[in-house]
Amino acid sequence: MRRSTRPVVAYHNQDFLNSRDARALRILSEYLEPQSRFDHYRIDDTIVFLGSARFISREQAEQELRAAEAGDGDVQRARLRLEMSHYYEAARELAQRLTDWSKQLVDEERRFVVCTGGGPGIMEAANRGASEAKGMNVGLTISIPIEEFDNPYITRELSFHFHYFFMRKFWFVYLAKAVVVFPGGFGTLDELFELLTLLQTRKIRKHLPVVLFGTRYWDEVINFDALIRYGTISPEDVDLFHRTDSVDDAYDYVTRSLKEYALAERGAIL
Helix, strand or coil, rough: CCCCCCCCCHHHHHHHHHHHEEEEHHHHHHHHHHHHHHHHCCCCCCCEEHHHHCCCCCCHHHHHHHHCCCCCCCHHHHHHHHHHHHHHHHHHHHHHHHHHHHHCCCCCCCCCEEEEEECCHHHHHHHHHHHHHHCCEEEEEECCCCCCCCCCCCCCHHHEEEEEHHHHHHHHHEEEEEEEEEEHHHHHHHHHHHHHHHHHHHCCCCCCCEECHHHHHHHCCCCHHHHHHCCCCCHHHHHHEEEEHHHHHHHHHHHHHHHHHHHHHHHHCC
C-alpha cells in the first residue's frame, strides 16, 4: 500500500519551528502565550522581587551550621549562609504582607501580584510568602545550564519558562508597578541597572517605586556617591530608588506609592 506523502503544515513542522528562520515566531510566542495567560487569570499588574538565587531559609541555614559544627561542612561558610538568610526571611515576610494588602483591594482584576524569576533563594522566598498569604503569584524562569531546582510556591498556572532573556525582562517590567531588589549577583545587578536606565531615560514613564533592600550590601557593592562625584550620573538619579533595611519601611513605601499613583489611576479602593 502506498504511504501518504502529504506534507506537514508549517505550524506542526518542528524542524522549521526550531530553526533560525523561525526565531521571530519563537520570540513572538514568548510575548503572546504569557499575555494570554495573564489575561485569562486577570492579572493586571505585579510587584517584582529580584535578588540572589543562593540565599536559603533560616531553618535550612541553622541546620547547615549545626552539621558544620559537628564536622560535616565549612563552619565559616555556614555562618555566612545563616547571616544572609536574613534576606530570605525578609523577602518572605514582605511578600506575604504585600499580598495580604493587595487581596483587600476592591477591584475586578488581581492587583499587585508578587512576581519573581521563579528560581530558588530570594525568588523562592517571595513566592513562598505570597503563597502563605493564599495569593496567586508569578514565576518567570529562564532556560540556563544550572542544576535543577524546585520552587513549589509558584502558582502553577502562572509559572512561565523563557528561552530569551530579553522577553523575560520585558514581562518583569511591563506589568510591574513596584520593584524590590534584594542583594544579588550578576543577574540581579543586570536587572537592576537595566531598570534604572529605563527610568533614567524615561523609557519607563509610569511611576515605578524601586526599593533596594539591604543598605550595607548596596553601599558596599555599588558606590553611587562615586558615580555622582565623577559626573557619570546626576545627583538626582539616586532619587530613582529608596534604600532600606526594614520590612516595615519597605512595606510602607511600596503601599504608599501604589495608593498615590497606581490605585489613583484606576480608582480602586480599599
